[in-house]
Amino acid sequence: MTHARSRACTRTAMTVAATLWPALAWAHVEESRAEGFLAGLHHPISGLDHVLAMVSVGLWGAQLGTPAVWILPVTFPMVMAFGGMLGLIGVPLPAIEVGIALSGILLGLAVLTEWRPPLSAAAAMVGFFAVFHGHAHGTELPAGASGLLYSIGFVMATGTLHAIGIGIGVIHRWSWGRVALRVAGVLVASAGAYFLWRAFA
Amino acid sequence: MSARLGRIAPGALAALLLPANSHAHLVNTGLGPFYDGVSHFALTPEDLLPALAMALLAGQRGSRTARLALFALPGAWLMGGLLGLALPTISSATALTTGSFLALGGLVATDARLRPEWLTGLALVIGLLHGYLNGAAMSQAKLGALGLVGIVTTLFVVVALAAGMVVALRAPWARIAVRVAGSWIAAIGLLLLGWSFRAA
Numbered sequence: 001m002t003h004a005r006s007r008a009c010t011r012t013a014m015t016v017a018a019t020l021w022p023a024l025a026w027a028h029v030e031e032s033r034a035e036g037f038l039a040g041l042h043h044p045i046s047g048l049d050h051v052l053a054m055v056s057v058g059l060w061g062a063q064l065g066t067p068a069v070w071i072l073p074v075t076f077p078m079v080m081a082f083g084g085m086l087g088l089i090g091v092p093l094p095a096i097e098v099g100i101a102l103s104g105i106l107l108g109l110a111v112l113t114e115w116r117p118p119l120s121a122a123a124a125m126v127g128f129f130a131v132f133h134g135h136a137h138g139t140e141l142p143a144g145a146s147g148l149l150y151s152i153g154f155v156m157a158t159g160t161l162h163a164i165g166i167g168i169g170v171i172h173r174w175s176w177g178r179v180a181l182r183v184a185g186v187l188v189a190s191a192g193a194y195f196l197w198r199a200f201a
Numbered sequence: 202m203s204a205r206l207g208r209i210a211p212g213a214l215a216a217l218l219l220p221a222n223s224h225a226h227l228v229n230t231g232l233g234p235f236y237d238g239v240s241h242f243a244l245t246p247e248d249l250l251p252a253l254a255m256a257l258l259a260g261q262r263g264s265r266t267a268r269l270a271l272f273a274l275p276g277a278w279l280m281g282g283l284l285g286l287a288l289p290t291i292s293s294a295t296a297l298t299t300g301s302f303l304a305l306g307g308l309v310a311t312d313a314r315l316r317p318e319w320l321t322g323l324a325l326v327i328g329l330l331h332g333y334l335n336g337a338a339m340s341q342a343k344l345g346a347l348g349l350v351g352i353v354t355t356l357f358v359v360v361a362l363a364a365g366m367v368v369a370l371r372a373p374w375a376r377i378a379v380r381v382a383g384s385w386i387a388a389i390g391l392l393l394l395g396w397s398f399r400a401a
Binding site for chain 2: 066070073074077078080081082084085086087088089090138147148149150151152154155156158159
């Protein structure tokens with residue numbers, strides 16, 4: 001066998017492999033389902049207003065201690081999912097952007113002042129604002145995505161943001177940590193004020 | 202490289218790679234119906250999450266209740282599956298999936314103190330309904346009862362591991378984490394409810 005012929009065989013083999021190989025890479029992926037999960041995972045972290053509010057819930061819960069530290073992050077995703085359901089089925093909600101901006105301001109102020117209302121009042125406040133966040137997400141959901149996997153990704157991302165907030169809130173046990181959390185509260189409230197200004201602009 | 206090998210190599214390579222095109226899932230990859238059933242929970246969160254929630258709920262109520270659920274859920278799943286294979290009238294029910302997520306997730310999140318007999322009854326109902334849907338779908342896909350055995354075997358392992366883990370939890374924060382997981386499942390159910398109305 002000549003050298004030229006050997007190269008021709010190699011080229012043919014590589015062409016065959018290049019033609020058929022891509023099918024292997026996608027053999028076990030249902031494309032729309034994976035897209036649905038990733039889209040759901042991405043949606044809650046796609047807007048700074050949502051991220052700040054959700055992390056603030058975790059921070060405030062950490063400041064308040066047990067049982068608020070877990071009641072608030074449990075309340076928020078469930079009520080937010082309820083708001084998302086309202087958005088999905090087309091129930092209108094007024095002043096959504098204003099509500100989201102106010103959530104940043106009030107949650108930031110709560111972290112700043114280490115406000116300690118009764119637990120039911122804290123849960124009600126968090127739940128009230130969660131409806132606005134959920135509704136905004138519900139109306140923005142992409143068409144054609146897998147509903148179940150989108151929802152799983154969406155809830156996981158939301159819960160993870162709360163967990164990050166709680167994790168950061170652990171520094172509350174140190175005096176410098178309490179100061180740092182108050183500074184974080186100022187930043188969140190300031191961002192909320194900016195979002196409110198933008199909502200009316 | 203010999204001339205003969207050079208001639209057959211492209212053909213052999215094509216024969217090696219080509220079958221991957223037409224078999225997207227384990228159902229068709231030739232591992233057989235039992236392993237199709239074993240892989241079912243990895244590919245079907247509609248069934249995995251209610252099964253996990255049921256296991257968490259049983260684990261929250263202690264070892265006796267968990268032991269009852271460990272046999273009640275897979276047993277009922279098998280019975281329902283056999284029924285579905287024999288009488289495949291319904292093959293999908295979004296309402297059942299949504300209802301399972303909401304009910305079981307809500308019960309886990311609230312750490313509902315159900316009596317063992319109530320919880321066993323709930324496991325029987327969930328197992329029968331989900332098993333029936335599995336069986337009906339398998340009947341339409343012309344898969345035999347062996348796939349069902351694979352599903353139930355995996356279900357037994359999933360329930361044993363999850364419920365056993367929860368029974369062993371002592372730290373308060375760990376038990377709270379279980380309740381948080383339940384709230385996530387309920388939240389997913391709420392979103393699914395919205396999706397079902399949107400689709401309709």
